[in-house]
Amino acid sequence: MKGDTNEQALLKGLAHNDSKAVEIIYKENFNMIQAFILNNNGSYDEARDIFQEAMIALYEKSQTDSFVLTCQIKTYLYSICRRLWLKRLQQMGRYTGSIDGFEETVAVEEDLENHEKRNAEFAIMDRALNSLGEPCKSLLQGYYLKKMDMNALAAEFGYTNADNAKNQKYKCLMRLKKLFFSQYNIGE
Amino acid sequence: MDDILLLDAIERYLSGEMSAEERTYFENLRKTTPEIDQMVVEHNMFLHQIADYAANIQIKQTLHEVHQHLLERGDLNEGGALSSKGKVIQFWNKYKRVTAIAASVGGVIALFISGLAMYFSTSVNDPKLEQLGKDLEVVKKNQQAQGNIINEVTSKIPTNARLLSGGSGFLVDPKGYIVTNAHILKGTGAIVVNSKGAEFKSSIVLIDHDKDLAILKINDEEYEAVKTIPYSIQKTNSSLGEEIFTLGYPRNEIVYGMGYLSAKTGFNGDSLSYQIQISANPGNSGGPVFNKNGEVIGVLSTRQAQADGVAFAVKSKNIHSIIEDLKKSDTAFRKVKIPAKSTLKGVERKTQITKVEDCVFFVKAYTK
Numbered sequence: 282m283k284g285d286t287n288e289q290a291l292l293k294g295l296a297h298n299d300s301k302a303v304e305i306i307y308k309e310n311f312n313m314i315q316a317f318i319l320n321n322n323g324s325y326d327e328a329r330d331i332f333q334e335a336m337i338a339l340y341e342k343s344q345t346d347s348f349v350l351t352c353q354i355k356t357y358l359y360s361i362c363r364r365l366w367l368k369r370l371q372q373m374g375r376y377t378g379s380i381d382g383f384e385e386t387v388a389v390e391e392d393l394e395n396h397e398k399r400n401a402e403f404a405i406m407d408r409a410l411n412s413l414g415e416p417c418k419s420l421l422q423g424y425y426l427k428k429m430d431m432n433a434l435a436a437e438f439g440y441t442n443a444d445n446a447k448n449q450k451y452k453c454l455m456r457l458k459k460l461f462f463s464q465y466n467i468g469e
Numbered sequence: 470m471d472d473i474l475l476l477d478a479i480e481r482y483l484s485g486e487m488s489a490e491e492r493t494y495f496e497n498l499r500k501t502t503p504e505i506d507q508m509v510v511e512h513n514m515f516l517h518q519i520a521d522y523a524a525n526i527q528i529k530q531t532l533h534e535v536h537q538h539l540l541e542r543g544d545l546n547e548g549g550a551l552s553s554k555g556k557v558i559q560f561w562n563k564y565k566r567v568t569a570i571a572a573s574v575g576g577v578i579a580l581f582i583s584g585l586a587m588y589f590s591t592s593v594n595d596p597k598l599e600q601l602g603k604d605l606e607v608v609k610k611n612q613q614a615q616g617n618i619i620n621e622v623t624s625k626i627p628t629n630a631r632l633l634s635g636g637s638g639f640l641v642d643p644k645g646y647i648v649t650n651a652h653i654l655k656g657t658g659a660i661v662v663n664s665k666g667a668e669f670k671s672s673i674v675l676i677d678h679d680k681d682l683a684i685l686k687i688n689d690e691e692y693e694a695v696k697t698i699p700y701s702i703q704k705t706n707s708s709l710g711e712e713i714f715t716l717g718y719p720r721n722e723i724v725y726g727m728g729y730l731s732a733k734t735g736f737n738g739d740s741l742s743y744q745i746q747i748s749a750n751p752g753n754s755g756g757p758v759f760n761k762n763g764e765v766i767g768v769l770s771t772r773q774a775q776a777d778g779v780a781f782a783v784k785s786k787n788i789h790s791i792i793e794d795l796k797k798s799d800t801a802f803r804k805v806k807i808p809a810k811s812t813l814k815g816v817e818r819k820t821q822i823t824k825v826e827d828c829v830f831f832v833k834a835y836t837k
Binding site: 298300303304307308311312315325328329333336337340344399402403406407421425426428447448451452454455458461462 | 472473476477511512515518519520521522523524525526527528529531532533534535536538539544545546547
């Protein structure tokens with residue numbers, strides 16, 4: 282079906298962080314989610330947070346090798362958002378015992394669990410990176426996040442050559458790794 | 470330093486940057502040294518963590534940008550926003566329904582209020598009322614068609630004056646005082662034409678827009694004062710159902726019409742006038758409304774648009790009151806005297822008309 286192939290293409294785009302695809306999915310689904318959140322005690326900011334969270338969950342799901350979406354993007358996002366919002370309402374003690382919205386939902390518990398685990402890992406990485414201190418943090422961000430090449434990094438950070446920068450990067454990386462795994466293993 | 474070399478080797482191994490030879494050597498090393506093997510696994514996992522972390526940051530960035538973009542384009546709406554352009558669009562999107570409703574409610578209210586205003590206003594400017602003065606551009610054309618009359622017209626109307634409107638009027642004093650409607654006298658002056666077609670210059674001596682009455686004074690040497698005015702002007706109110714007739718100039722010729730008094734008040738309860746049932750046309754304005762005894766009971770002034778035969782006449786007692794006003798305004802008018810006795814009582818209608826028609830004039834207002 283045309284709709285299906287269209288959604289497949291969009292998901293593929295999302296998996297590659299293609300802003301065009303993200304925009305289409307965003308535009309088609311955001312308003313529904315926003316209405317749902319607003320109708321259930323939420324604010325505009327919360328609607329945005331929840332929706333983006335769900336988008337990230339979908340993105341993560343699309344990264345896995347065995348990725349298949351057995352329902353429409355819309356249904357999936359709605360299901361995730363609904364769960365996330367319920368959870369958030371409960372955490373904030375604002376849950377009133379009922380939640381409006383009668384859209385079709387699918388089981389997303391497992392995906393959410395994975396997503397939360399990922400979030401926890403990212404939080405550890407974030408903390409580890411932030412406790413590295415400069416210039417290690419920026420150097421590693423430059424190399425692993427911004428994907429800059431060693432020569433450019435050497436020039437930017439003022440190392441005399443790329444090899445020196447590379448050495449420095451490895452030193453930083455070892456520290457980061459140590460910080461990360463100490464936290465990570467506790468988390469496990 | 471060894472650790473760094475090892476790390477470098479592992480990274481190159483994992484990213485596939487090693488040459489085949491180096492790769493075989495490294496794989497052998499992994500097999501023989503469990504520590505190195507462990508390090509490779511661990512580092513591989515760690516690199517994935519970093520890559521995922523980087524991807525997570527990037528998708529967040531993308532989402533943020535898309536959100537802002539859609540917000541600016543007005544595809545999303547968050548009540549308030551960062552960009553002013555987005556804000557306007559969002560506000561419009563958010564409130565367009567409200568705006569539309571408000572606008573239509575406003576429109577309805579405006580219509581309702583203007584309707585009310587119209588309903589309660591008895592002004593002759595009311596669209597439901599038609600003033601029976603007539604546009605003399607048309608009259609002028611008619612006159613041009615009738616060749617001989619136009620010469621007369623041009624002789625009395627000042628040169629380069631423009632005719633504005635026309636109506637009827639009637640004598641209230643033999644010396645040449647004519648009562649007509651104020652709304653006819655749109656211009657700066659007027660001439661009057663009698664039933665025989667003779668024209669006389671006149672001046673406006675009093676105009677009362679509230680009562681919609683005016684008084685003209687003929688000041689023309691050619692005017693011969695009538696000996697007596699055959700009709701009287703009634704002071705009291707007339708009764709419902711009273712038979713009435715009128716004379717006026719809806720055409721260039723005097724026209725007779727008859728009907729009856731249908732209500733003691735005028736349009737929407739206007740107590741200054743009567744409602745009469747008579748066929749009235751533009752040009753009848755200012756004409757006298759007589760009862761069957763030949764007493765003037767009113768001055769025909771307006772008719773109701775969209776209602777057949779419904780016309781309104783200013784009550785005759787208002788003529789008395791404006792004559793009083795006129796007398797007070799200047800000593801020259803002190804001698805103006807309203808005829809008090811009708812000589813038309815019990816006289817046949819045809820005779821009544823012959824006697825009255827000399828006192829009914831065609832009024833033409835002009836402006837210089």
